[in-house]
Amino acid sequence: MKKKFVLLAGLLTLSCCAAGFAACGGGETTDPDAALKEDVLVNGFENWTPDLQTALIYNDFGKVSLNTDKQYVTEGERSARLDPLGGRYASSAAPIVMFSLKSDTYGFDYADLVYADYLSFDIYNAQDEDETIYAGFASDLNGVTSISRVGEKSFTLKPGWNSCELQVEASLLSIVGDLTEVPGVYFRFESAESANVVEDGEGRTPRYYLDNMWLIKKPDKSETKFDVSLRENEIADFESLWQGYMFTNDNPGLVEVVEASDYGLTAPSGEKVLHAKFGGTNSGNWLQMEISSKLLDKTALFGMDAETAENAYICFETYNNTDTTVNLCMVYRTPTSQLLSTENYCAPHTWTSYEYCVADLLAMENAFLTAMGNFQISYKDDYTGEKEYFFDNFRIEIRD
Numbered sequence: 212m213k214k215k216f217v218l219l220a221g222l223l224t225l226s227c228c229a230a231g232f233a234a235c236g237g238g239e240t241t242d243p244d245a246a247l248k249e250d251v252l253v254n255g256f257e258n259w260t261p262d263l264q265t266a267l268i269y270n271d272f273g274k275v276s277l278n279t280d281k282q283y284v285t286e287g288e289r290s291a292r293l294d295p296l297g298g299r300y301a302s303s304a305a306p307i308v309m310f311s312l313k314s315d316t317y318g319f320d321y322a323d324l325v326y327a328d329y330l331s332f333d334i335y336n337a338q339d340e341d342e343t344i345y346a347g348f349a350s351d352l353n354g355v356t357s358i359s360r361v362g363e364k365s366f367t368l369k370p371g372w373n374s375c376e377l378q379v380e381a382s383l384l385s386i387v388g389d390l391t392e393v394p395g396v397y398f399r400f401e402s403a404e405s406a407n408v409v410e411d412g413e414g415r416t417p418r419y420y421l422d423n424m425w426l427i428k429k430p431d432k433s434e435t436k437f438d439v440s441l442r443e444n445e446i447a448d449f450e451s452l453w454q455g456y457m458f459t460n461d462n463p464g465l466v467e468v469v470e471a472s473d474y475g476l477t478a479p480s481g482e483k484v485l486h487a488k489f490g491g492t493n494s495g496n497w498l499q500m501e502i503s504s505k506l507l508d509k510t511a512l513f514g515m516d517a518e519t520a521e522n523a524y525i526c527f528e529t530y531n532n533t534d535t536t537v538n539l540c541m542v543y544r545t546p547t548s549q550l551l552s553t554e555n556y557c558a559p560h561t562w563t564s565y566e567y568c569v570a571d572l573l574a575m576e577n578a579f580l581t582a583m584g585n586f587q588i589s590y591k592d593d594y595t596g597e598k599e600y601f602f603d604n605f606r607i608e609i610r611d
Contacts, residue, residue, distance in 0.1 A: 261317035290422035297402025335420035350388025381433030446605035
């Protein structure tokens with residue numbers, strides 16, 4: 212890998228000279244976006260503070276530590292050692308660590324990705340066989356317990372060092388978040404289903420080393436706005452592919468927009484449906500598929516007058532493609548984390564209709580119509596393997 216820090220130093224020197232020339236009346240104009248166009252070392256993992264101090268871990272991640280063994284370093288003197296666990300008692304099966312792109316406390320800010328092309332990083336797979344990991348960007352921080360994930364890609368790592376690139380998909384980030392305020396980049400691993408790190412010998416827990424994380428820029432600026440366009444009283448009918456990105460699975464599992472006919476189904480509305488596969492580890496925990504607040508804020512619910520809201524219902528259909536009845540609860544969490552959950556029992560191999568009375572939401576959170584909080588489809592992890600469901604026609608119905 213080229214020595215980007217040498218190039219960066221040269222660019223800074225040239226930019227300073229150009230600025231000085233302009234100040235002396237040389238006729239040159241400075242580029243207000245010059246700093247945003249420069250490649251930047253996001254994290255070299257040289258110090259605990261702030262390099263690892265600003266990292267966030269989720270789902271009983273395991274252990275994040277500073278490594279000094281030069282065998283596991285590609286630049287500088289240190290790297291990050293990752294020992295992902297996951298645990299059976301986590302709120303999700305997949306251990307995740309997020310490295311922040313911005314910190315007011317420590318005075319760095321790389322969160323504006325309007326010129327970002329891709330994120331490069333070096334990662335060492337300390338196992339004897341190929342391993343698959345996942346990386347993506349956080350579009351939002353949902354308190355201290357979870358993040359909204361976007362642009363996730365899989366990486367198959369050979370044993371030893373791997374140089375990887377994660378593309379910055381600006382249009383996708385703009386759909387579900389703010390391209391100018393991306394909180395961080397995350398790494399997701401398979402669950403080791405263990406509560407403790409085993410350092411050596413038989414049964415040693417998985418281990419990785421991460422180093423040299425750069426944001427590589429491009430000369431042209433990406434579009435930062437995405438117009439969320441909905442029909443009257445529509446929440447998501449999935450006839451537009453972008454609506455699929457508004458539903459993220461905490462498990463995580465597959466969530467995608469598909470043609471209903473490809474699966475032998477007739478969509479309750481239109482031709483397309485949301486296809487979801489929920490993986491189970493038999494932990495007994497409740498897991499969630501979250502509905503983006505960015506979508507909900509664009510619906511007729513936002514700013515609806517209270518009188519109309521008293522007769523409003525949130526409705527949708529679910530197809531349970533399993534052989535048993537399952538409860539896929541609709542859950543609402545207020546901005547202060549109060550919870551209202553209603554049951555949604557779905558019979559096997561048929562479409563089940565569901566409705567949620569907005570008056571019930573208002574009774575718990577009277578500011579709901581302007582501060583919506585968080586909607587989720589919640590399901591119990593009381594099985595192993597994978598279950599398949601389809602969703603369609605999330606809408607608002609106003610009744611007399």
